Amino acid sequence: MSMExxxxxxxxxxxxxxxxxxSAAAFAHSGGTDSKGCHRNHKTNDYHCH
Known part of the structure; x- marks a missing residue:
């Protein structure tokens, strides 16, 4: 095998x-999800799904 x-x-x-x-860091966040794969951000009261 050459150096190049x-x-x-x-x-x-x-x-x-x-x-x-x-990629792993981009998808990670704290907090569990419900049976639909969603969760509520308690700071902003936003409910979203992944």
């Missing part, structure tokens, strides 16, 4: 790792 191929492989792995981490 190794760097391309490493770059692809780093990009995949960063996308995985940022």
């Amino acid at each position: 191929q190794a760097l391309m492989k490493l770059s692809a792995l780093l990009i995949a790792a960063l996308l995985s981490i940022s």
Whole structure:
């Protein structure tokens, strides 16, 4: 394997790792959901579904 191929492989792995981490953070929030997949934000009194 050439040095260029190794760097391309490493770059692809780093990009995949960063996308995985940022995707998980985007969907996470505190608070449970009801049977419909919804919940109420008690600070704003907003009810929304995911």
